[in-house]
Amino acid sequence: MEPLYCGTSPIVGFRFSLHPMSGNFIKIIKGALNRTDTSNVWMHTDDVSTVIRGKQNQVFNVAKAIALHAAKTGEHVALSGTFSIGCPGDSEGDAYLEKSDELPNQDATPQYVSSQFALYPMNNPAYMEVIYREIDRAKAHGVFNESMHYASGIHGDIHDVFAFYEESFTHARSEEYRHLVMTLSMSINSPSHGGNAHA
Numbered sequence: 001m002e003p004l005y006c007g008t009s010p011i012v013g014f015r016f017s018l019h020p021m022s023g024n025f026i027k028i029i030k031g032a033l034n035r036t037d038t039s040n041v042w043m044h045t046d047d048v049s050t051v052i053r054g055k056q057n058q059v060f061n062v063a064k065a066i067a068l069h070a071a072k073t074g075e076h077v078a079l080s081g082t083f084s085i086g087c088p089g090d091s092e093g094d095a096y097l098e099k100s101d102e103l104p105n106q107d108a109t110p111q112y113v114s115s116q117f118a119l120y121p122m123n124n125p126a127y128m129e130v131i132y133r134e135i136d137r138a139k140a141h142g143v144f145n146e147s148m149h150y151a152s153g154i155h156g157d158i159h160d161v162f163a164f165y166e167e168s169f170t171h172a173r174s175e176e177y178r179h180l181v182m183t184l185s186m187s188i189n190s191p192s193h194g195g196n197a198h199a
């Protein structure tokens with residue numbers, strides 16, 4: 001029998017949930033999903049989460065736009081999810097790999113976000129070197145907040161933070177080790193940020 005290798009599909013997936021700290025949560029979740037142009041990704045929403053799949057640049061464009069739409073309600077919103085690349089899995093989204101590189105969501109409104117991420121370079125024996133290199137990258141981007149157990153704190157303007165995440169997701173994998181998982185937990189408009197857009 002053929003062994004089951006991971007790592008042939010260039011499709012990126014992001015499975016995430018929005019958790020608005022508001023009685024208006026249904027409108028905030030549905031509004032953020034509906035106001036975002038998702039025509040360049042495969043998307044499916046269920047009672048727990050939403051998954052988007054497609055080209056890396058399109059997936060990150062949609063992820064940031066959804067977070068920004070939720071943020072613009074002014075409510076305190078949490079977003080948590082998992083990015084993955086390199087496992088063939090199902091091929092439902094594969095058609096979206098032929099989409100252009102034009103990014104449909106271009107809202108540049110500034111928005112402070114605080115987040116934590118963790119990289120899991122699957123099967124890479126040098127995974128700790130990869131992680132330390134990406135922490136250095138966060139420092140160079142000016143978005144590093146703090147070290148902590150099991151994750152690293154990343155904060156700043158949403159556009160800088162997502163630009164870092166996409167770059168890190170690109171560099172934490174290689175031709176040899178193509179399967180990468182990255183977890184993300186983000187807090188937006190938190191009272192802990194003191195009403196200061198750049199706490």
Ligand SMILES: Cc1ncc(C[n+]2csc(CCO)c2C)c(N)n1
Pocket residue numbers: 016017018019025026029030045046047048049050
């Ligand atoms: C991004 C995202 N997708 C789905 C859910 C699950 N969910 C919880 S309430 C609700 C609206 C009413 O059906 C939905 C879809 C979520 N929380 N965040």
